[in-house]
Amino acid sequence: QSALTQPPSASGSPGQSVTISCTGTSSDVGGYNSVSWYQQHPGKAPKLMIYEVSKRPSGVPDRFSGSKSGNTASLTVSGLQAEDEADYYCSSYAGSSLVFGGGTKLTVL
Amino acid sequence: QVQLVESGGGVVQPGRSLRLSCAASGFTFSSYGMHWVRQAPGKGLEWVAVITYDGSNKDYAESVRGRFTISRDNSRNTLYLQMNSLRGEDTAVYYCAKRFSGWSLDHWGQGTLVTVSP
Numbered sequence: 001q002s003a004l005t006q007p008p009s010a011s012g013s014p015g016q017s018v019t020i021s022c023t024g025t026s027s028d029v030g031g032y033n034s035v036s037w038y039q040q041h042p043g044k045a046p047k048l049m050i051y052e053v054s055k056r057p058s059g060v061p062d063r064f065s066g067s068k069s070g071n072t073a074s075l076t077v078s079g080l081q082a083e084d085e086a087d088y089y090c091s092s093y094a095g096s097s098l099v100f101g102g103g104t105k106l107t108v109l
Numbered sequence: 110q111v112q113l114v115e116s117g118g119g120v121v122q123p124g125r126s127l128r129l130s131c132a133a134s135g136f137t138f139s140s141y142g143m144h145w146v147r148q149a150p151g152k153g154l155e156w157v158a159v160i161t162y163d164g165s166n167k168d169y170a171e172s173v174r175g176r177f178t179i180s181r182d183n184s185r186n187t188l189y190l191q192m193n194s195l196r197g198e199d200t201a202v203y204y205c206a207k208r209f210s211g212w213s214l215d216h217w218g219q220g221t222l223v224t225v226s227p
Contacts, residue, residue, distance in 0.1 A: 003153070036213040038154070045204060045220060046146075046154065051213035089154050093212040096168045098144070098156040 004029065004090055004101035011107040012080045020104045022073040022090030030071035034093035037066055037075045040103075041086045049088075050075060082108050111135040111216040113205050118221030121195055131188040131205030131218055139163070139183035142208035145190050147201035148220070157203070158190065159212075173199075195225045 005023040012018035022029065022037075029035055035053045038046035048057050050066035053073060063078045073092070077084055085108045090101040117129040131143070145157040158169045158179040167179050178191040188205050202220040209215030 034211045034213075038214075040154075045217035046214075047217075048209060048213055048215045051210050051215075055210075057209070057215060091154075091156070091212070097170060098159070098212050100146075100154040100156060103153040 002099070004092060004099055006088075006090060006101035006104045008102070009105045009107065011109055012077075013109045014080050014082065016080050017076060017078045018080060018106065019074050019076045020088055020090075020106070022075070022092075022101045024071050024073075024092055024094075024099070026071060028092040028094040028099050029068065029073050031095075032093045033068070035066065035068055035073040036091045037064075037073075038089045038091065039084075039086045040089065046089065077106070080108050084108055111207065113207065113216055113218035115203060115205055115218040115221035118203065118223045120224045120226060122227055123196060123225055125195055126191070126193045127195060127223060129190040129192065129203055129205075129221060129223070131190075133186045133188065133205075133207070136207070136216075138181075138186040143179075143181065143188045144206045144208065144214055145179060145188075146204045146206055146214070146217075147199075147223075148204070149198075149201040152201075155201070159208075160188070192223070195223075197225050199223060200225045 037050040040046045054066040112134045114132045160179045176194045204220045206214035207216040
């Protein structure tokens with residue numbers, strides 16, 4: 001199973017919005033509403049930010065939102081804050097397996 | 110609160126074996142599927158394996174199928190990963206993670222480092 005495709009980097013100034021894409025195939029992203037997004041700060045474990053494409057777990061700010069169109073999912077972070085600077089990974093169910101994206105390093109300028 | 114604590118990592122020679130453990134607390138362990146996910150140094154996340162809440166079904170990434178075995182002991186609230194025939198490319202931090210909804214993972218351990226080196 002090939003990794004999902006994410007841009008290696010993204011950036012934005014405080015208060016701005018940034019969108020990170022995650023492209024797969026009809027066998028993963030496009031075939032199921034089972035896309036998740038994780039935030040990982042250096043040296044820390046990943047944290048679930050979005051599940052089932054667009055749902056937020058309790059405690060995740062509503063500045064984080066998710067969507068999907070065809071084989072591409074997206075994570076949008078609105079009102080960027082310094083603490084949003086981290087690596088972000090998408091994942092998708094791929095039929096009895098889970099596949100992750102390569103990760104996107106989000107920099108808050 | 111949910112806690113997942115991995116142990117068992119270390120330095121091992123290629124071809125040897127290692128067993129990782131993940132001690133769970135703060136939730137009804139026997140009710141949740143569990144996953145292992147790894148992260149090579151400076152690299153991204155890679156899914157390794159999943160086990161259902163009762164241990165009846167397991168699935169593996171192609172890269173570890175036939176070499177790694179996931180298991181659980183619900184009486185001990187512990188998840189395991191038996192790793193055989195280890196290779197250099199298995200060097201990574203190994204995380205255990207709790208299933209949330211579908212195939213999303215809502216709680217992760219702090220990870221345990223496995224280094225495969227001669």
